[in-house]
Amino acid sequence: xxxxxxxxxxxxxxxxxxxxxxxxxxxxxxxxxxxxxxxxxxxxxxxxxxxxxxxxxxxxxxxxxxxxxxxxxxxxxxxxxxxxxxxxxxxxxxxxxxxxxxxxxxxxxxxxxxxxxxxxxxxxxxxxxxxxxxxxxxxxxxxxxxxxxxxxxxxxxxxxxxxxxxxxxxxxxxxxxxxxxxxxxxxxxxxxxxxxxxxxxxxxxxxxxxxxxxxxxxxxxxxxxxxxxxxxxxxxxxxxxxxxxxxxxxxxxxxxxxxxxxxxxxxxxxxxxxxxxxxxxxxxxxxxxxxxxxxxxxxxxxxxxxxxxxxxxxxxxxxxxxxxxxxxxxxxxxxxxxxxxxxxxxxxxxxxxxxxxxxxxxxxxxxxxxxxxxxxxxxxxxxxxxxxxxxxxxxxxxxxxxxxxxxxxxxxxxxxxxxxxxxxxxxxxxxxxxxxxxxxxxxxxxxxxxxxxxxxxxxxxxxxxxxxxxxxxxxxxxxxxxxxxxxxxx
Ligand code: UTP
Numbered sequence: 001x002x003x004x005x006x007x008x009x010x011x012x013x014x015x016x017x018x019x020x021x022x023x024x025x026x027x028x029x030x031x032x033x034x035x036x037x038x039x040x041x042x043x044x045x046x047x048x049x050x051x052x053x054x055x056x057x058x059x060x061x062x063x064x065x066x067x068x069x070x071x072x073x074x075x076x077x078x079x080x081x082x083x084x085x086x087x088x089x090x091x092x093x094x095x096x097x098x099x100x101x102x103x104x105x106x107x108x109x110x111x112x113x114x115x116x117x118x119x120x121x122x123x124x125x126x127x128x129x130x131x132x133x134x135x136x137x138x139x140x141x142x143x144x145x146x147x148x149x150x151x152x153x154x155x156x157x158x159x160x161x162x163x164x165x166x167x168x169x170x171x172x173x174x175x176x177x178x179x180x181x182x183x184x185x186x187x188x189x190x191x192x193x194x195x196x197x198x199x200x201x202x203x204x205x206x207x208x209x210x211x212x213x214x215x216x217x218x219x220x221x222x223x224x225x226x227x228x229x230x231x232x233x234x235x236x237x238x239x240x241x242x243x244x245x246x247x248x249x250x251x252x253x254x255x256x257x258x259x260x261x262x263x264x265x266x267x268x269x270x271x272x273x274x275x276x277x278x279x280x281x282x283x284x285x286x287x288x289x290x291x292x293x294x295x296x297x298x299x300x301x302x303x304x305x306x307x308x309x310x311x312x313x314x315x316x317x318x319x320x321x322x323x324x325x326x327x328x329x330x331x332x333x334x335x336x337x338x339x340x341x342x343x344x345x346x347x348x349x350x351x352x353x354x355x356x357x358x359x360x361x362x363x364x365x366x367x368x369x370x371x372x373x374x375x376x377x378x379x380x381x382x383x384x385x386x387x388x389x390x391x392x393x394x395x396x397x398x399x400x401x402x403x404x405x406x407x408x409x410x411x412x413x414x415x416x417x418x419x420x421x422x423x424x425x426x427x428x429x430x431x432x433x434x435x436x437x438x439x440x441x442x443x444x445x446x447x448x449x450x451x452x453x454x455x456x457x458x459x460x461x462x463x464x465x466x467x468x469x470x471x472x473x474x475x476x477x478x479x480x481x482x483x484x485x486x487x488x489x490x
Pocket of ligand 1: 124125126127128129130131132138175206230231232233235260261262263387415
């Protein structure tokens with residue numbers, strides 16, 4: 001396993017400096033109106049005091065003051081002015097009117113980039129996965145119907161199949177957080193990196209931010225622990241730079257980063273067409289969209305604001321605009337964001353330097369220590385977490401590009417324990433996909449009206465990454481090939 005550096009200068013400093021300068025740190029917090037952070041100081045052991053000082057030193061008090069004056073001061077319901085927004089253009093799929101030749105060209109360019117070793121896979125896996133309520137890093141959650149492969153294993157096998165197809169080994173970067181870093185590394189070691197070359201799998205932690213109450217006071221989660229949480233997937237840009245990952249990419253001739261989230265087993269981790277479109281258009285940051293299924297669907301919207309590409313969250317865009325339709329009856333703001341991006345390495349370096357992503361506020365239930373030193377688990381939101389979002393980099397990118405993808409082929413996130421986007425729907429969406437591929441190759445599996453087969457089976461990425469590769473592998477099996485309950489094709 002290749003370990004990119006894990007500590008930022010701020011973190012290293014945080015460890016070294018407080019030992020000799022505790023009073024100056026405490027004084028700085030007092031001057032900033034945050035003295036409650038040291039409310040239990042006198043009752044702490046010297047080791048606990050050092051821990052608390054190290055965490056305190058990670059905090060940029062001027063940044064917290066700025067956020068208190070802006071985000072915390074505004075009520076959560078306050079929205080911006082969206083009257084100037086128009087829908088963003090995108091490249092439609094060939095089956096939806098796109099230019100087949102242009103898509104073919106894109107695939108060729110992407111495949112050449114993969115053969116040349118210019119591309120790395122990048123998974124953001126630092127989230128807390130609170131909605132799923134699973135105890136462990138989300139990437140370790142089992143998702144396949146029979147062999148119970150974890151999300152990480154599914155991605156590892158897709159990455160392996162891709163590198164074998166193009167004859168060039170891939171690097172895979174995985175961003176974790178302080179909460180799940182050790183457990184994530186342990187999981188990979190325990191599973192022998194799922195057959196990947198461990199020197200090409202790189203883990204690094206994202207940054208973190210303190211949570212505050214509604215008055216802007218930094219919360220403690222224990223007498224010696226500040227309530228810290230990951231700084232959002234937008235933190236990935238800074239973390240890629242400061243961990244040394246960008247430097248490593250440069251040394252290895254990688255200039256293109258394929259970004260995906262940890263929760264979607266249908267994702268094409270490294271998609272030649274997407275990479276090809278990105279390179280062909282000399283885009284610094286490209287994104288995939290899919291048409292929203294209905295106005296209330298909880299996807300961000302690709303829009304143009306003063307000519308710049310932006311993503312406006314579903315919770316921000318007024319519902320009246322989300323319901324607007326064009327002259328053909330199609331949703332006007334139809335382009336939904338599914339958090340798939342291709343990023344230019346130098347663009348990430350530039351964004352990381354400028355630290356230009358804005359923070360967003362999220363009102364959450366945050367366990368905290370009250371004045372008597374007891375831990376309180378609130379029933380309702382009691383504080384604010386600060387997060388940056390990776391799509392906020394889009395307006396800074398040159399030639400940003402949006403291409404369409406197919407929901408059935410590429411989007412089945414596991415977000416909730418039950419209902420929509422849950423383990424059950426994710427299993428069904430995988431079965432539907434494999435059944436489509438199999439039936440296109442002549443396997444003749446009966447389905448219900450939603451395309452779901454009456455039994456479970458599995459198709460490993462080593463057998464097929466898509467419909468075309470399925471057909472090729474299926475043909476090799478010969479005419480006796482059959483899929484029934486319990487079949488695992490690999
Ligand atoms: P989500 O928005 O689904 O958040 O993250 P989450 O934290 O995983 O889950 P909930 O909201 O608590 O239920 C989308 C993607 O961004 C990553 C997640 O790991 C997931 O891949 N992410 C999110 C980070 O890497 N860091 C963060 O700080 C937040």
